[in-house]
Amino acid sequence: MKAFQIGGPGQAGVIDVPEIAPSANEVLLRVKMVGLCGTDLNTFRGRNAMVEFPRIPGHEVAAEVVEGGGDLERGTLVTVLPYTSCGRCASCMRGRGNACQHNRTMGVQRDGAMTEYIGMPREKLFTADLSPTEFALVEPLTVGFHAAARGRVAGHDVAAVFGCGGVGLGAIASCAFRGATTIAIDMDDAKLEIAKKAGAQYLINTARENLHQRLSEITGGHGPDVIVEAIGLPQTFRAAVEEVAFTGRVVYIGYAKEPVSYDTRLFVQKELDIMGSRNALPEDFLEVIRVLEARRFPVKDAISAVAPLEDAGRLLAEWSAAPGRFTKIMIQM
Numbered sequence: 001m002k003a004f005q006i007g008g009p010g011q012a013g014v015i016d017v018p019e020i021a022p023s024a025n026e027v028l029l030r031v032k033m034v035g036l037c038g039t040d041l042n043t044f045r046g047r048n049a050m051v052e053f054p055r056i057p058g059h060e061v062a063a064e065v066v067e068g069g070g071d072l073e074r075g076t077l078v079t080v081l082p083y084t085s086c087g088r089c090a091s092c093m094r095g096r097g098n099a100c101q102h103n104r105t106m107g108v109q110r111d112g113a114m115t116e117y118i119g120m121p122r123e124k125l126f127t128a129d130l131s132p133t134e135f136a137l138v139e140p141l142t143v144g145f146h147a148a149a150r151g152r153v154a155g156h157d158v159a160a161v162f163g164c165g166g167v168g169l170g171a172i173a174s175c176a177f178r179g180a181t182t183i184a185i186d187m188d189d190a191k192l193e194i195a196k197k198a199g200a201q202y203l204i205n206t207a208r209e210n211l212h213q214r215l216s217e218i219t220g221g222h223g224p225d226v227i228v229e230a231i232g233l234p235q236t237f238r239a240a241v242e243e244v245a246f247t248g249r250v251v252y253i254g255y256a257k258e259p260v261s262y263d264t265r266l267f268v269q270k271e272l273d274i275m276g277s278r279n280a281l282p283e284d285f286l287e288v289i290r291v292l293e294a295r296r297f298p299v300k301d302a303i304s305a306v307a308p309l310e311d312a313g314r315l316l317a318e319w320s321a322a323p324g325r326f327t328k329i330m331i332q333m
Contacts, residue, residue: 003115004312004331007054009046010320012313017056022119028066029078032132034114035060036316036329037140037166040107044316050108058112059105062135070122079135080113081124082106083279098146098279105279114312116333126282128289133306134299136330141288141297142280143253144170144230148178149284150277151226151251155179160215160224161200162240164191166302166328167253168230173198173297174287180226183218185211188324197298215243222246228277229253234260241266241274249273306330 003017022028040057042048059082065072072078084104085097092100106112126138144167153159159175160183161168168186175182176199184195187207196203204214215223223245229236232254240250241262250272267274291297304326307315312331319326 001116026119029063031333033062033136034058035136056111057107058114059107060139061113062132078125079138140166141170142284145174146280146284147277148174157225159226163230164195171228
């Protein structure tokens with residue numbers, strides 16, 4: 001069967017791989033669509049320390065049941081929870097398998113879904129009244145939804161999100177869905193307009209607007225109650241701590257690619273809750289599905305390109321050369 005493989009930095013293409021033989025507890029799935037994300041881009045660039053080459057990417061999945069589905073009929077469309085959890089580490093014993101110490105995500109620490117068929121345990125499958133495109137958007141949106149849950153975002157909050165890429169849009173949609181006054185922050189007007197459709201009431205373009213001044217105007221001088229950082233730059237890591245309100249919450253999703261220096265006085269003086277956010281939990285998948293079924297997310301606007309498997313390598317190369325051109329790439333299998 002056909003698969004898309006990244007053989008090394010800048011090297012990718014379609015290959016033939018053996019047919020799979022699902023284990024007794026797995027459902028055989030025919031993959032319909034896979035989303036490419038920033039993790040896949042970093043793998044293609046050779047900047048993902050968690051990946052060993054060669055690697056078949058793909059963890060944003062829409063698929064249909066072929067056999068072994070139990071309560072799921074043949075042809076049922078599903079998405080998958082692409083993480084593993086050992087059940088024995090500290091995170092798993094606290095019920096937070098999304099941060100399992102030994103997690104192996106599809107397409108990262110193990111081969112992913114950019115192939116014709118995969119086998120998945122029934123408990124990792126989610127059904128809904130969604131199209132393949134919508135199903136492939138579920139997992140990337142859950143990452144932002146989980147961050148909003150970590151930040152305990154509620155209807156009385158003002159929540160700001162740094163970054164309007166795929167993950168940031170998920171955080172924006174989740175904050176808005178929870179009833180918070182939501183602020184989207186980016187340097188790209190097109191992405192900010194998509195953020196508005198995802199639920200942001202206020203837009204700040206930091207390429208031409210003063211961030212501190214605008215946040216002060218919107219919040220009456222207090223700063224946002226919650227800030228979600230979904231970019232991963234030292235300056236936005238610091239800005240989150242500097243701009244959040246006293247006794248506010250800061251949630252980091254992005255990885256800063258270099259060490260970040262802080263004035264730690266603000267941690268104590270503001271008595272901040274500072275949290276990391278990793279992957280997502282099953283309840284985050286269910287919440288995203290509810291939002292998508294309610295048609296409360298701008299699916300078409302969030303997708304930059306849809307292409308067949310044979311074009312995946314070309315699109316990764318174009319994305320690498322011009323990162324600002326793309327928000328989400330979908331590959332039809």
